Amino acid sequence: MPELPDVEMIRRYVQATALHQPIRGVEVLAPTMLEGITPSRLGRRLKGQSIEAAERYGKYVFVGLSNGWWLVFHFGMTGDLRYFKDLSHHPSYEPFLIHFSSGSHLVYVSRRKLGMIALIEEPLAFVKWKRLGPDAWESEFTATHLRQWCEGKLRSLKSALLDQHFIAGIGNLYADEILFQAHLHPQAHVGQLRTGTLENVQKTIKRVMKIAIDRRADPAHMPRSWLLPVRGPGGHCPACRHTLSRATISGRTTYFCSTCQRKTT
DNA sequence: ACATTGACCTGAGAGC
DNA sequence: TGCTCTCAGGTCAATG
Numbered sequence: 281m282p283e284l285p286d287v288e289m290i291r292r293y294v295q296a297t298a299l300h301q302p303i304r305g306v307e308v309l310a311p312t313m314l315e316g317i318t319p320s321r322l323g324r325r326l327k328g329q330s331i332e333a334a335e336r337y338g339k340y341v342f343v344g345l346s347n348g349w350w351l352v353f354h355f356g357m358t359g360d361l362r363y364f365k366d367l368s369h370h371p372s373y374e375p376f377l378i379h380f381s382s383g384s385h386l387v388y389v390s391r392r393k394l395g396m397i398a399l400i401e402e403p404l405a406f407v408k409w410k411r412l413g414p415d416a417w418e419s420e421f422t423a424t425h426l427r428q429w430c431e432g433k434l435r436s437l438k439s440a441l442l443d444q445h446f447i448a449g450i451g452n453l454y455a456d457e458i459l460f461q462a463h464l465h466p467q468a469h470v471g472q473l474r475t476g477t478l479e480n481v482q483k484t485i486k487r488v489m490k491i492a493i494d495r496r497a498d499p500a501h502m503p504r505s506w507l508l509p510v511r512g513p514g515g516h517c518p519a520c521r522h523t524l525s526r527a528t529i530s531g532r533t534t535y536f537c538s539t540c541q542r543k544t545t
Numbered sequence: 546a547c548a549t550t551g552a553c554c555t556g557a558g559a560g561c
Numbered sequence: 562t563g564c565t566c567t568c569a570g571g572t573c574a575a576t577g
Contacts, residue, residue, distance in 0.1 A: 355571085358570085442571095452570055
């Protein structure tokens with residue numbers, strides 16, 4: 281679930297639920313998910329503080345604390361943040377919990393321990409350290425950036441879209457959606473696409489991100505013309521009704537319409 | 546430079 | 562019902 285639109289929902293959720301409450305303590309039930317800090321040290325840094333901000337970059341959420349430190353969350357394939365007034369409806373998988381003095385809780389839930397939790401001093405320095413490309417939804421991601429990055433490269437468009445060093449926030453599902461809407465084959469070579477085509481790709485990325493966020497990142501509520509609602513075995517192209525093709529590209533399962541999506545233009 | 550593979554984790558669903 | 566196998570939205574490192 282957690283690609284850019286989903287992570288944006290998580291950010292807004294934190295902002296709407298968990299701000300300005302003193303932290304009584306934290307609980308780390310999956311210490312291996314902490315990066316660069318021990319559970320006890322993390323507890324000391326957070327105790328008595330409050331959450332004052334929630335930012336996002338790519339697939340990361342940065343939770344700003346009253347002492348200036350930032351908690352960083354990456355959600356892997358299954359992670360989410362949930363806010364509970366009390367823990368009577370105990371979440372099942374909870375690597376990390378923040379307990380507020382009010383009695384409520386902000387809980388990182390995840391079935392698989394593929395995510396990451398860290399404590400950092402400066403989000404932008406973290407982004408630089410991770411060498412993340414521009415956020416797919418922010419204005420820094422321009423057609424010029426796309427063109428410069430693709431120039432002379434042999435790699436496939438699908439792998440480029442998934443590369444967080446190139447552009448941050450797109451995952452496997454939305455990469456397929458973007459390719460579908462741009463009418464481009466996932467194995468199109470980025471270096472062979474014309475300037476006008478690349479500009480269209482950039483516009484498509486922006487449009488897909490915007491609409492996905494407007495519709496709260498819920499695949500069931502995406503437009504009928506989109507791939508997402510039918511993406512899966514036996515799905516049919518919303519445009520031409522052909523059965524969708526399935527292939528492994530860049531190591532990831534890819535669904536596309538072999539009629540509507542072209543390798544060149 | 547790029548694609549591919551496996552590792553990291555664990556649940557869900559299919560097939561037997 | 563229960564077992565085994567395969568797959569899943571992410572990232573990273575090693576290999577060819």
